[in-house]
């Protein structure tokens with residue numbers, strides 16, 4: 020069993036480890052660091068912080084795989100209703116950088132029905148190879164056949180890195196695949212990089228409700244798998260000249276079996292576009308005071324051709340359905356422009372929107388925390404400012 | 418119907434603060450709570466029991482202090498609670514956690530439905546539920562927002578998607594992960610609180626379970642955290658005050674310039 024220990028003779032009680040520990044598991048008692056084993060998760064953050072080599076993390080030797088037998092970067096091409104989802108192009112954009120650093124090919128795998136044309140589009144977005152599994156049984160996403168086929172392909176071709184969007188589909192599918200392959204999976208990454216020496220994927224993601232960031236590696240297992248947050252990475256540019264190969268893969272009927280049955284697909288977000296996909300979002304909070312005032316938000320959103328978001332306070336008050344909620348318990352969004360109207364900026368709201376490219380906040384309280392993340396903070400009454408913005412933009416965008 | 422609800426004890430991330438001097442997480446005095454999403458899982462278990470009869474068991478893996486959270490679940494009306502607790506489980510990533518919980522579930526024995534929260538608010542991974550389903554080889558539906566119909570043999574549920582929802586039918590036993598929209602968790606009852614006071618959950622250590630030691634805790638975890646840091650505080654941008662027309666003019670042209678609108 021692995022374990023961690025403080026070497027008492029070396030510890031000087033300097034507190035560096037106390038600061039480094041993300042789990043508040045270390046205290047200094049009489050000039051010695053003491054680990055609270057109930058809190059410690061053996062993450063090792065303290066080990067690297069210690070200047071005196073006073074902390075040792077003993078790890079059981081793991082079974083070594085041979086990483087060099089795994090090569091290439093793969094992305095899972097998500098499709099809905101036969102259309103590649105934009106998150107896939109973001110994965111190709113990021114995957115390309117990783118593949119170039121590693122000097123390997125970038126491939127996409129695509130499951131669906133009658134997807135030949137879309138497979139070509141993946142090549143135009145930089146895929147060197149597209150593994151295409153085309154079957155009426157795969158027309159819509161189903162956990163079981165998708166997981167079986169993706170696992171089969173990975174076992175056959177052994178990519179070293181596998182990326183997937185941190186979407187509803189991605190977050191249902193990839194944990195199953197990772198378990199089948201008994202490899203590591205890092206969820207919802209917002210940063211990826213390569214440590215070239217060991218060809219390791221450095222996967223950075225927020226944790227603790229966005230309060231901290233963690234960089235995670237998977238050194239002894241392959242592939243290194245990650246789901247990547249939508250709208251964080253740049254889309255791969257369209258290059259009609261780029262050439263690649265489509266490799267069709269056939270599978271026997273037994274692989275298409277699904278115990279669950281998809282009976283219906285219902286689209287609900289009617290008034291405006293899908294929040295996660297929207298380039299512009301106008302959100303309202305408790306500052307709106309009453310449900311009918313959401314009209315102001317809708318009008319501005321309409322002029323900007325954006326979507327309508329909301330804080331939890333507005334949702335809980337019953338002013339707008341939950342599907343519009345942005346934040347920790349709602350949706351994570353990353354539009355080009357996020358306009359927050361009458362939202363204070365509680366941490367649970369911020370984690371859902373703070374990676375937006377440009378944030379405009381309107382709040383009458385100049386100390387509201389939303390201003391800490393705002394690109395443009397407007398201190399003022401939203402009942403004046405929002406209609407004025409609507410008017411201005413409707414003139415500008417006529 | 419035998420229902421198992423997996424719950425995790427997490428630090429209340431809403432209470433987590435960053436020490437402005439050291440730029441590190443202050444966890445002193447941060448209360449531990451049941452993962453909010455798991456509250457919906459408990460509530461749904463209780464509602465199903467009220468509808469079709471049966472028993473609800475909560476299961477958790479973590480240090481002994483998790484007993485408090487299990488008691489809270491008991492006070493809400495859950496029938497029994499099991500804690501998997503051992504130093505050997507420490508340092509588990511989602512693979513090792515899913516494995517350990519799946520072995521715990523096998524030991525509990527009979528079940529028709531397993532309910533997990535959509536994700537835990539400390540790690541936000543949403544991986545453990547699907548991981549358990551895979552290890553137990555049962556069907557899963559992730560992100561369930563409504564159970565439309567349920568019998569001893571099958572269920573029809575709504576699964577939340579980016580655009581709306583899907584209606585999915587699954588045979589039981591199965592595993593669901595649930596989202597906030599599914600219900601409103603109840604408060605503990607007085608009767609429940611009294612029962613919780615003297616209730617002692619089952620506690621199983623590694624030796625009580627048929628676990629392969631290579632697959633638990635840090636040793637069973639392929640992923641490894643190598644660095645933890647606080648995100649650089651976002652630069653507050655420009656603060657605009659004064660005449661509305663002027664401000665609006667300024668913002669509009671700035672957005673235009675940046676080609677955002």
Ligand SMILES: Cc1cc2nc3c(=O)[nH]c(=O)nc-3n(C[C@H](O)[C@H](O)[C@H](O)COP(=O)(O)OP(=O)(O)OC[C@H]3O[C@@H](n4cnc5c(N)ncnc54)[C@H](O)[C@@H]3O)c2cc1C
Pocket residue numbers: 303304305306307329330331332333344345346347348349350360361362363364365366367368371381382383384387399400401402431453
């Ligand atoms: C576990 C947990 C999860 C949560 N998840 C989420 C989540 O996913 N999303 C989320 O949003 N919240 C979430 N919350 C809630 C969060 O903590 C806040 O309570 C919530 O975001 C507050 O919403 P608000 O900003 O609209 O309301 P308030 O905090 O009440 O802010 C209203 C703001 O409007 C301003 N205002 C009032 N009148 C005017 C006016 N006329 N003109 C301009 N400004 C005005 C006020 O100055 C104030 O700043 C969560 C909380 C918990 C505990």
Ligand SMILES: Nc1ncnc2c1ncn2[C@@H]1O[C@H](COP(=O)(O)O)[C@@H](O)[C@H]1O
Pocket residue numbers: 423424425426452454455458476477478479511514518532533534535536537538540541542543544545546
């Ligand atoms: N240590 C644990 N004990 C019990 N259940 C857990 C544990 N970790 C995760 N879960 C369950 O898995 C869900 C998803 O957690 P996560 O994958 O960590 O985001 C949670 O909502 C719980 O239902």
